[in-house]
Amino acid sequence: MDYQALERDFSATPGPSLPPASWNISPGQRIALIAQDMRGERHLNAALWNLLPPWAASPKLAYPTHNARVESALDKPTYAQAARSHRALIPASGYYEWSASHDPHYFSFPDGEPLLIGGLYSWWRADERSAWLLTGTILTTQAQGGAAEVHDRMPVLIDRNLADDWLDPEVDGERILPTAARAGLALSARLLHWQVAPLTGDGPQLTEGITLRL
Template identity: 80%
Template sequence: MCGRFAADLDYEQLCRTFAAAPGPQLPRPSWNIAPGQPIALIAQDGQGRRHLNAALWNLLPPWAASPKLDYPTHNARIESALDKRTYAEAARSHRALIPASGYYEWTRTHEPYYFRPPGDEPLLIGGLYSWWRPDDRSPWLLTATILTTQAQGRAAEVHDRMPVLIDQALVDDWLDTAVDGAKILPTAARQGLALSTRLHSWQVGPLKGDGPQLTEGITLRL
């Protein structure tokens, strides 16, 4: 699972890198982003244009009658996303990149660990998005979920699940709404394993408040 992450992002650079148009009210930097809060998301529309927008971190399918579902939707298993009614439509053609500085996972004894890339480039976490509104008179709300996969390597020592990371070489197909999810989701899961093994990780203190100090290590582990 992925229940918290950090995002201190250079939006201008992200727009240049992915040829995306910036949307309004992008989230401020945070080192303690929780489900239900706004996150930044890169997606591509049906005309091939890419956008960097703010989205609610809890996917709401178009058919949902209420924004409060009976189950959490901030994470979706990549192995079953195409088979679940909540995620199936998004998994087929509404895939996104969720840029992050790093993410947190907890051990069974509730010790938090921080995972981050070895360099300065942000992580590209695989996500799904969905537009939702309560009625025909209300504006559309962009919502999203983070895809997870079976943890491997160092990540598996902390938790049994981890976010799916998207390789730069796969970005074009991942965002392309014409590429069927049945073909690309298995590829993304497989390639993401190699990216995850390169991450640095270390134990951090309790996640209280916000700020870069939350990512400071108690015991550095590479």
């Protein structure tokens, strides 16, 4: 991921220790996200890929929070505050989904353009003496088109024309979430996907298609 291009394109200040390039990121690891604070300043930071709401007593929740359904995020206590005013862009070169037979497929734009995945973020700390931890989740929606052939859910992709409103904490989530989800369908329709080998290790070779034997 070209962090310098993201900093320039979104006028975002980079934080320390941005995660290195990876083609095999799992929940619980660090991802990069772009967010805007109440002063209107944008930041590109590393975040834990598992959203922890501020009121969580422990970092180990009883349920997974790496994905959140866009249809219900505003109604779920875990995500409601973030959905209203703590939205983020999660840049990626592509993403994986697994079919019902547990075969991984890689999704990306045909021209190599980076994806801007809609996300939510939250700051969490164990107690008043602890440092704040930035955490995030990826928003998903009902899969459409080719994506539905692999999985019933897909990430919400954010149209660049909506990115300013998406990041603006003054724009209420009640309006921007459904608008962004609808606009993202056209972006998802542009995605190509192909089956890849089981994900082992790391590196760009993980995104190479495999030849299926008939």
